[in-house]
Amino acid sequence: MERRIINPWEWQNERSYVQAVEVVKPEATLYISGQTAIDAAGISSTGDMRSQITDSISNLEKVIDEAGYACKNIVRLNIYTTSSDEFFASFDIFQDWVKKHGIKQTSTVLEVKSLFETLKVELEVTVVR
Incomplete structure (x- = not known):
């Protein structure tokens, strides 16, 4: 797989994303349903935004690992939230995770x-290999 990042500007770098990702000759592509803060028994979290972001990331990582892919190869990540203000107040969790894995995603x-029941955030991704 070959990947090329397209960033005509620099300001998006502070916001932990890129303007475009071109993927040439991927071996495979994994489309993941939105991951939320639901535990292994299927119980939705009633926690605050920070804990739900952490749990959603953990669930996302579990699916990616189970499929045999790597977080560093996430090329698209859509975030759905019931409160942008709360999400961005906890944005450091997301940014630290992106930095930890070297993710360069749109x-x-x-x-x-x-969102479903008591959920506050949902992460939907596409990963390539």
Whole structure:
């Protein structure tokens, strides 16, 4: 697989995403359903935004690992949240995770009216190999 990052500007670097990712000759592509703070028994978290971001990332990593892919190869990550203000107040968790794995992904953040049950954040990704 070959990957090329397209960033006509530099300001997005502080926001932990890129403007475009070109993937040439991928071996495989993994499309992952939105991952949330639901535990192994299927119980939705009632925790705050910080804990739900952490749990959602953990669940996302579990699916990526189980499929035999690597977080560093995430090329698209969409974030759905019931509160942009709360999400961005906890953005350091997300940024630390992106930095830890060297992820260079395109992203969209959308505030939605609601998510399933008591959930506050959902992470939807595409990963290549």
